[in-house]
Amino acid sequence: MQLHHKKHPHLERLLNNARSLSLEKNSRVLVLSDLHMGNGGRRDEFRRNADLVRTMLTDYYHPEHYSLILNGDVEELFKFPLESIMEQWDDFYELFIRFRQNGFFFKTYGNHDAALVDEKEYRLAPFMFESLKFYYGNETLLCFHGHQASVLLWETYPVVSRAVVFFLRYIAKPVGIRNFSIAYNSRRRFAIEKSIYEFSNNAKIVSVIGHTHRPLFESLSKVDYLNYRIEDLCRSYPGADGRERIAIEEKIAALKEELDSCHKQGKKIGLRSGLYNTLTIPSVFNSGCAIGKRGITALEIEGSIIRLVYWFNGKQSRKFISDRDNSPTELGNTGFYRIVLNEDHLDYVFSRLRLLA
Secondary structure (H helix, E strand, C coil): CCCCCCCCHHHHHHHHHCEEEECCCCCEEEEECCCCECCCCCCCHHHHHHHHHHHHHHHHHCCCCCEEEEECCCECCCCCCHHHHHHHCHHHHHHHHHHHHHCCEEEECCCCCHHHHHCCCCCCHHHEECEEEEEECCEEEEEECCHHHCHHHHHCHHHHHHHHHHHHHHHHHHHCCCCCCHHHCHHHHHHHHHHHHHHHHHHCCEEEECCCCCCEECCECHHHHHHHHHHHHHHHCCCCCHHHHHHHHHHHHHHHHHHHHHHHHHHHCCCCCCCCCCCCCCCEEECCCCCCCCEEEEEEEECCEEEEEEEEEHHHCCCCCCCCCCCCEECCCCCEEEEEEEEEEHHHHHHHHHHHC
C-alpha cells in the first residue's frame, strides 16, 4: 500500500521501502541505537559502557533468545576511520551476528554511519537496511534511525558529512573540542521528534527511532512522564485510605525530587515537551542511546509487550522512577543492573493510536 504524506516524503519512502518482518507471540526483540563506537581512545564515547553492553548482550539477551536490531549510528565515522573501529571492537561484530541464531539480526544506518552503504567489505553489510517494518497483526511498527526527518540534514548529507568529518578529525580533535551533534541541540531534537510524531499519527503506525539520544515511551519524554505520573497519583489520592495515602505521598515526593533534578539540568536533557497536542498519542518510541554517563537505555519487545529498560553500573547508580515501582535487578554477580522504566501492551498502544490519531 502506497501512502501519501506530502509533508514527510522521506519518511513515506522509508515506510514504503522498508524490509518487512513479522512480530509473533513468541518474538523477543532488543532495539539498541547510538553506540557511536570509536577507536577505544579517550574520545571514544562508547568505551565508557562497552563492558556493560558486552555483558548484557552475552549474559542476558542472547541466552534469553532475543533477536537484535541496532538502530543506527553504531559506528562513529565522523571522528574515526572504520578500520580503527573494527579493529578495536572486533569481538562486538562477532557478537552482533551471533544473534541470528535467535531469529534475526539487522542494522539500520544513521547519519554518523551512513557512509557504510558504499562499503561492500563492511562486515555487517548483509544485514544493513535504511528501515525495517514489523507487522503486528494488521498493525505496523517502523524502525529507522530518525535523521531522515530533517530534510535539510538528509538532502545536504554528502556535503555536510564531509565538512563535519574534516572538522572533527582535523580541527576539533587536536584542540579537544567536543563533538557537536543533533543530540545536544534541544530545539532541533524536538523538531525532529515532532515531525516523526506527525507522520506516525498520519500513517497510523508506531515509529521506533534513535538519533536524538532521548528515550521516549509512547511519545512521552522523561519530563512529560514524571508530570503525568504526579497528576495520576494526585487523582487517586482522595479515594485512598490512610496507609495508601502515605504511600502516594512518598511516591509524589520522590517524583517531584526527580522532576526538580530534570529542570536543574535544563537543556542537557531537552526540556521541550513531547506533548504535541492535548491528547498524547503513543506513536513514537525512542531507545535512547548506549553512551549515557550512568548507563544505557534500550527498548524490548516481548510478544505483545513493549518496554523501556535501563542498564547501569551499580556503583554509578542513582534513583530511578519506574511506572511499575520496579527495583533494579543485578545480572548475576556482574555489578550491572537492569530496571524496567515503563512497559505496556502493544494492543493498547495501537488501540489508542487508532482511536486518537
